[in-house]
Amino acid sequence: MTATDTYLHPLPPEARALTPPPRFTFPFYYRPHPLAVAAARDLQRELQEPRSWSYGFGLDEGSTGEKGKMFGVLVVRTGDGELGYLAAYSGKLADSNHLPGFVPPVYDLLDESGFYRRGEQEVDAVTQQIEALETADDYRTAREDLERTIRETDEALRTERAAVKQAKADRKRKREEAAKTLDAQQFAQLDTELSAESIRRSYGLKDLTRALRHRVTLAEERLRTFTDRIEQLRELRRNMSNDLQQRIFREYTFLNAEGGERGLGSIFSDTVMGVPPAGAGECAAPKLLQFAYANGLHPVALAEFWWGQAPASEIRQHGHYYPACRGKCEPILGHMLEGLAVDPNPLLVNPARGKRLDIVYEDHDLLVVDKPHEFLSVPGKHIEDSVWLRIRQRYPEASGPLIVHRLDMSTSGLLLVAKRQEIHKKLQRQFFRRTVEKRYVALVDGVIDTERGTIDLPLRGDLVDRPRQIVCPDHGKVARTHWAVRRRNGTTTVVDLWPLTGRTHQLRVHCAHPAGLGASIVGDDLYGRPGDRLYLQADWIAFVHPTTKERMEFNSALPFLTEVSGAD
Template structure:
């Protein structure tokens, strides 16, 4: 294990020409400060040249076992006024927590002789016992035998109950016949004969009930014997599972309490204390191991003043996520937002740009309107419907423009960053008819996108060059970092997109494509373009899955639908402004 007394790193180049940040970075949406960019480049140079450790980031083409990682740099100023930076990695690196140049974890569970090792060893021992029980050959054998006996018992009992039902019907018919004979010939001899026959019928009923009892007893004894033998194994297994669950939960809570985070005011809070008032209540796995909390905690602990922060991805992307090598990313929301909310108290922080109305000063052009509907051209960075913090939207503007319109107005949506055609329903009937077309997928929607590169499918020899294609990658929300989406084969919803090559600009190394979504998942086109198994080329200006630019270069340029009242097929097209 390697641990430096100080992780403060001085810049290797002169930085006097750069002004220091006036306020600390808003970590959940930011443009890296130039000094953070320089620090990141120096750290990346170190990653390429260091020889202290080996880790497969997937950069050499060997993707088996490759694990990319998030790194962070924190611009700081020491008590002498010197400006430098701290470096950190998320989680562990090469199976260790401590390496030269990087800040240590807030709590190191890998240190020998601490409580984690002893209690985790106890849990591991339980795991070994459980593994032996869970793979015990008698459990599946007894389970199968139990099911067989239960099935046989149910079959035999059901058959005998049917015999009893048939017997009751027969006896009832005989009794009715006896009653008829007695009514015709009410003599003492008839009464005696009827009594004898009734006694016989009653005994038959008793015998059938006794047989049912004996059958049940027979199978209950056999099933009980098997159940007892099975319970001896499963009860012990279940008790061990419960014990492991309790020990794991106690150890987790103990760990959460050891992760204690400082802020610039000197206040300290544990993970338990930070998350107790959140929706989560309990910290998600991995909380406190991200680069940002580690960097800030180290700075506060050693009297360093934080000036700005930036985090970047290094290596191949995870299978489900979209991460670009060397690209800067904001801190995650689910794990880091509560922690950083505490740690940033007392710091003067940049304003949250997500609270600024991006639609201010923009107008929504109406391209077509009649009594039933309108077609509008939504600008980029303009909400389709009101958000949590911002009311201004296409809906709000249309409500002002068409005050007498009835119904919900909005039939479909475009992402805030996407520009292009939207249809607005001005009556309830029109809304119902238009929405039906979207649900039944009879509406033709096409988007034009400018890709930040040339996809491999389009760079082959002319004879092999693809000009059209289909992408099918199921999507679900990233629970740790909304609104980002993940490709998930297990839990994702079907998402399908057809693409068509429009033009390749070899000078700018950009590609213009047409995208026709067959489904309407959140960020579907952005993910299908950027993901490794899609076009593997993000859209220009995609600040979630690629690189930020003046805007997201994605535009809904074509809309073909039936008029909701006349059923006339109508076609609308508008070119993008990029």
């Protein structure tokens, strides 16, 4: 039996009549091909069967402290032209890198005979030496002796300085009294004696200070015999850990479709980070492609899905498909997909092509426009077409940044545009002071039982998977949203949303997160399920006109509610 026989799964019967795609899946933005969906469902059925290994996915009612796992399937073609699929999981599962039916890791850091485990044991041995020194009786005695000597020195000097100060006050008092009763000669003699006493006191304090500080120095030297050795061992441990990490970066190598091979360190040397983040190379997609290339299998289609309970900070829906992460996987897969015909990146296609930008209101100072969904507010990294560009082309005489605030590309609705720099500043001041009122309407996937509420979930960017946002109580920025149910449509709910802060993806995360509404917005390809569009619209805005001082209100003219009515 070959390695391929051990890990290659047959496609389920319902998939055998499906036509393979002409190109491989673009892993960072995709809808899984039917072949990959069939393979994923087959794996999901296996995950629900009795297993030889145990892991709590948090799917049982009342389970706590458990979380799910990202799985991946790769449909492949053998040298004989037969189709099958490989399966993998990200990271470890059930404390193992090797479970029946799942491809092995690219490099097994848990292999007891490998250099990493040996190196880790050597580093641990140095750590044990450090801990032995830090807990030794002699070290503790030397540290306590130094602390006691410092306390005694401080107390002795404090007492002596107080005595010197009191003696000075006494001498002053004696001089004042003597000036009233003694003649000049007697006073001069007393003054000489008092001055001599002052000098003796001063030198005495200096001598005492030197003696006491010498005691401290001796105690420090005794302690330093231990601390110097501890620091030497710590430096040795740092160097050993760094050498071990650099060896991982060199020997942790990845293949591509052309047969090329590149190390982890080399791959990430060209990135902004410069070094691989923790866990790089351990996701499902690199594991699957590496095994396929190493065993002469041709990749056909890929899909990754989440199975189980979501982590507290991230939004992961059980059974939903997800793209490969950007921070850890994009550099690696960029190399691994070289030589493979891959679907074009849909994010490079201008989504605004053929779409019209309607103007709801216009005067000499400003515009209110109705932005369609999948339409950039400002130029992006690869696509320039945007509200900003359209306005700049239509009003070439306009000055300043134009766009007063932004909407996500996928969000439709009302957007405020200033024609002049000074108007832009005045409108932005209203946003900074939070006097501009905005309301959004969303269709969410699920029935919301309560009528209204407020969501407080602090947000920050996912450092390894931008542009996704995560809930982070420790480092996230305050994000607050009021909400109210507008109507319920069987399995969906229309909700009004009033964001009190303006964090990236705030409404999308607040709707999808279990501690928020617990119902993702329909069509949300980041936090829910992809659809024909993101059903989120900025449908009302109110502000004070910067010139006339008149309060102005506008409603969206786009047929969002009509779409909502027919979306269920």
